[in-house]
Amino acid sequence: MEMVPDTSNLDPIVLELGQLFADAGYELSLVGGPVRDLYLGRISPDLDFTTNATPDEILSVGKKWADSHWEMGRAFGTIGFRKRNHNLDVLLIEVTTYRAEAYDPESRKPEVAFGASLEDDLQRRDFSVNAMALRLPSLELVDPYGGAVDLAAGLLRTPGTPQQSFSDDPLRMMRAARFASQLGFDVHPDVRAAMTDMAERISIISAERVRDELVKLICGAHPRAGIDILVETGLAELVLPEVPALQLETDEHHRHKDVYQHSLQVLEQAAQLESGPDGPVPGPDFVLRFAALMHDVGKPKTRRFEPGGAVSFRHHDLAGAKLTAKRMKALRFDNDSIKAVSRLVELHMRFYGYGEAGWSDSAVRRYVTDAGPLLERLHLLTRSDVTTRNQRKADRLSFAYDDLEARIASLAEREELDSIRPDLDGQAIMAMLNLSPGPVVGRAYKYMLEQRMEQGPLDAAAAEAALRQWWSQQPESVPAPEAGEDAAVQEY
Known part of the structure; x- marks a missing residue:
């Protein structure tokens, strides 16, 4: 079944920005997840664009148009903008110069090089379903790697070889499992094989980036599928080893259930x-x-x-x-x-x-x-x-x-x-027992909390009686002098 993007869901701001770049003599395309989501009938919360303009040129075109901007991604060719649309919703927009990036085998940080064309930029993206673009403002679809076909088939493939893709950015192996969870897609056998062979490469990725992908996977519509992929490819051994360890050897009499499958079902x-x-x-x-x-x-x-x-x-x-x-x-x-x-x-x-x-x-x-x-x-x-x-x-x-x-x-x-709190707080305990702040007050508070747990709420008289009964049994308790008794004699 052939799929087509539903561009009627596009915010007019998208076309407005596209015209702005065209008038300035630059190319601009909506790219990646937002294009994929147009096929799926979903609205992306963020908008990603790619352009032949440099970061300085991006800023020059968009700075006056946007409500605000940020430059934290400048080193990677990205300038961010905030813009209120006609409904007064705030849109988050990122515009990135055409680029290619790769990881040094021993480095966690990508080496960034700017690319020359939209097609080159799409080739460096993670999966074919994310390697589609809409040229703006014409809305021409650019899909050199069959992303629309893969979307219709519910399949995750890489634009180039999966080995090259995962070598460039090993986190893409985690993303494959994450997209299987979020979208319910299958992973192409070649991609799955490369994930298995290259699982060790995930070790160069920072814990924070792995964590973020794991959170998205767990919160997806099909988390069981995503976890299964991590376990079957060996990635879980490296990022979440406690989960594959649940695959206990079943004894010959099957005296306990499959703990791994049970855990996925509970999830x-x-x-x-x-x-x-x-x-x-x-x-x-x-x-x-x-x-x-x-x-x-x-x-x-x-x-x-x-x-x-x-x-x-x-x-x-x-x-x-x-x-x-x-x-x-x-x-x-x-x-x-x-x-x-x-x-x-x-x-x-x-x-x-x-x-x-x-x-x-x-x-x-x-x-x-x-x-x-x-x-x-x-x-x-x-x-x-x-x-x-x-x-x-x-x-x-x-x-x-x-x-x-x-x-x-x-x-x-x-x-x-x-x-639940004790019927007497610390101030009341100190006043009744004439105590200063200290560990004895803490012990009294803990005792009154136990009473509250055991008996439920007590009225003021019952609570005070319970406290004084406890206090009479404590080593710090000193009997008060009886009426008329000389204090000095009592001390002696």
């Missing part, structure tokens, strides 16, 4: 449970999805074959949380993301005690408090972790979690579960 199910923009966990949510992928990475380290023939993975949740945090640090994730994902991994088994024995109100409060702002994500992760084919077991776990959520809602109506 898929978690993505399906995400809410719309106004829901509790708007999708795509990287924290939830990555926790779903990594939730069992502690199993290879903790697997034990028990004397009776069973297989156990004791404390794999704790081991997995540590492995997840270590990997995310290596990939230069921010601290908040690291803490959130590893905490979800740590907590993902907590519910199963409820399903087996039921919980007191105290245990429910602890569950909510330990999850904190991650509670809604923990709900979805726990529900996603059910992949059994035994429908009765699946229904039983689902009903149990329904009951737990109902318990949480019921307690929340009576108590402020999302911000």
